[in-house]
Amino acid sequence: MTAIVNIFLKEGVLDPQGKAIHHALDAMNFEGVEDVRMGKQIVLKLSSNNREDALKKVEQMAEEILANTVIEDYTIELV
């Protein structure tokens, strides 16, 4: 099973990289972009095929190291 962890700065926490990308898109005349947030994606290949177990484990990983929950939120997708 594969777990995909997406990590983004929390709503309300200014994202300087997202802002810079937004500026660049504006400068390139791409219209209609209202906001840009930049995050990171961590893909984990797991040996387990038990979804509940995997979710629990990856949640613990996200809380302890993958994300800094002072400034970041995360989502976990199992595929």
Next chain:
Amino acid sequence: MKHIAILQFPGTNCDLDTKYAFEKLGCSTSVIWHKETTLPENTDLVVVPGGFSYGDYLRSGAIAQFSPVMQAVIDYANKGGKVLGICNGFQILTEVGLLPGALKRNIGLHFISRFQTLKVVNNNNDFLKKCQNNEVLNIPIAHADGNYYIDEDGFKELEANDQILVRYSDEHGEPIVVNGSVTSIAGVCNKNKNVFGLMPHPERALESILGSEDGIKMLEGPIA
């Protein structure tokens, strides 16, 4: 003679500057590899120095927080021992939870490396007791992730407990935006005031011929 334990992770690059600085101030030092699980028994101050531990992978300081030596540092701090984190050391101390808040990418995205004036906000602690309140110090900064963030409740707590020790300022002490930090914060301590982290590098400001010797009084506090 005071003994300073200076941590060294893969990618740390200010360990020897820090060693030089404290030896110049009359201390003995030992550089402690991150795989060690204990600190020297006679340690009077632990310094988590600057650099790029683990290449800043994942987040600055994120991986170093789980190095074996960090458990010894947490125990040392919890017993009241003094811990100073400089630059990457500050990032590591926030990641491991010894200091509140977090350090984000600079607002302008650039790595900033230059001399920067700082205002001493609170000297009623062991770290800055050799400095005057509102004194302006000239200290080098060199970082990409120095944008200090803390939520509103956390900020109120910092203020109420005098935990904000230095702010980026102009030469008159007026706060200025350097990297986007909340209220220009450059360094904070914990509630018990035995753990202090800051982005500027006092260990690089010891000789006026090299630009400033203001770092001396910042480092003299915790060893006095």
